[in-house]
Amino acid sequence: MAAADPSPQELKEAIRARAHALGFDAVGFAPAALDDRDRDRLARALAEGWHGGMEWMAETAERRGDPRSLWPEVRSVIVLGLSYAPADDPLELLEHRDRGVISVYARNRDYHDLIKGRLKQIAQWMHQRFDAGVKVFVDTAPVMEKPLAARSGVGWQGKHTVLVSRRHGSWLFLGEIFTTLDLPADPPERDRCGTCRRCQDICPTGAFPAPYTLDARRCIAYLTNEHHGPIPEEFREAIGNRIYGCDDCLAVCPWNSFAAASREAAFLPREALTAPxxxxxxxxxxxxxxxxxxxxxxxxxxxxxxxxxxxxxxxxxxxxxxxxxxxxxxxxxxxxxxxxxxxxxxxxxxxxxxxxxxx
Known part of the structure; x- marks a missing residue:
């Protein structure tokens, strides 16, 4: 007697187990859809010019607002997170003004390559094992990954606009697998920021016009990583000794107290990039x-x-x-x-x- 085909729930748990076996710290399942609030938030940011010189955000806005515009056959989105939580307080280096401060995520290998490689392993296994259609994405694609991660239960989008996880704080790299499998969604994570506004108050350049909104034109991460040409003089003193990115709003999040230091060797800081x-x-x-x-x-x-x-x-x-x-x-x-x-x-x-x- 032939074995019965696995149920959608069994498919989901098999995929989750495979992802954990490959080192992912968080796995969530979401429907391949976003709500009007997510699209409205993006539209407002673009209308206000908060994207700065990142014109590609405006050019891909329509595709960002609907996963099915990227791939009409997609039915479910698997959101995977990999922790890069530091072992030490990244703000401590700001006091050493003869040294450069590099954002925690960039002190070793480029995470895009590592995560995409693992996503492809899972996707290939899903295709071979379950005859699933699959596509993989990291953050170079026009995918609104933080809203999808919130819908999948991996975390919620905090007041600093970054994803926050109860287990991993603000330190998660994200990747997505789009699939034709119709998988049960996980319960979405609710917003747990409460009245806390530490991330808003610590920003050296006042880059948050309001909670849950970021004006990239004032953000040190944008100014040092994305901005071309001279950095506006009004922000130069506030940059301090940050030479690539800024971790201030992430580092002060109280939920980081639950985050264990990353166990991924590729994300452990290289000595040459820790305090150069x-x-x-x-x-x-x-x-x-x-x-x-x-x-x-x-x-x-x-x-x-x-x-x-x-x-x-x-x-x-x-x-x-x-x-x-x-x-x-x-x-x-x-x-x-x-x-x-x-x-x-x-x-x-x-x-x-x-x-x-x-x-």
Missing amino acids: KLADLARLDDAAFRALFTASPIKRLGRHRFVRNVLIALGNSGDPAMAAVAAERLDDADETVRDAARWAVARLRPSRGIPTESN
Whole structure:
């Protein structure tokens, strides 16, 4: 007698077990749909210009608002999370002004490659085992992954707009598998932020117009990672020594107290990227930059924007001796770097005014 086909619930639990076996820390199942509130929130952000120079968000808005516009055959979305929770307080490095602070998620390998590889393993297994149609996505695709994660029960979208998990706090990388399987959805997670507004209050640049809304144009993560050209002067002092990203609003979330440090070896911080000397980073040429950030998400930034960030941090170091280091970049081939160098030297040697040449 032939074995009965697995029920949708049995399919779901088999997929969950497979995901956990491959190292994922959170797994949730959602219907392939979003509600009007999610689309309205996106529309308002775009109308207000809060996406800044990320024009691709506006260009893909219609597809973002409906998973079926990406793939009409999709019936269920599997949301998978991988913890990158740090072992130490990432805000402690902000006090060491001669060192650069790199966001926790970027202190080792690029998570996109690792997560996508594991998603493909699960998707291939689902196709072979259950004859399922599958597509995998990480955050480079026009998928509203945080609302989907909330609908899947993995967490809720906090007041800082990042996903929050009761078990993993604010430290989850997300990936999605779209499938033609019609799987039972998990109960959505309810918002548990309550009256807390620590993430709003700590933001150095006031990037939150209101709870659950982010103006990327004021966000240090956007300014250091996505923004092209000179960083607006009104934000430079507030950037401090952050040279790639910002963890402030994530780090102060009370739910992080339940998060165990990540056990994923690829996310453990490389020593060279944990508290690098600003003086060394300011002297990177293109070849040295590429060598240092091989397999790192920082590599896509390019040497010029990265050194721009480093020079802003040098200008905030408060150490007049660092002016000589910044002055080495006054004749840099890139105008954005030269602009940041002029600003840094003027900050560190205010009595001499804004320099116009390297001497």
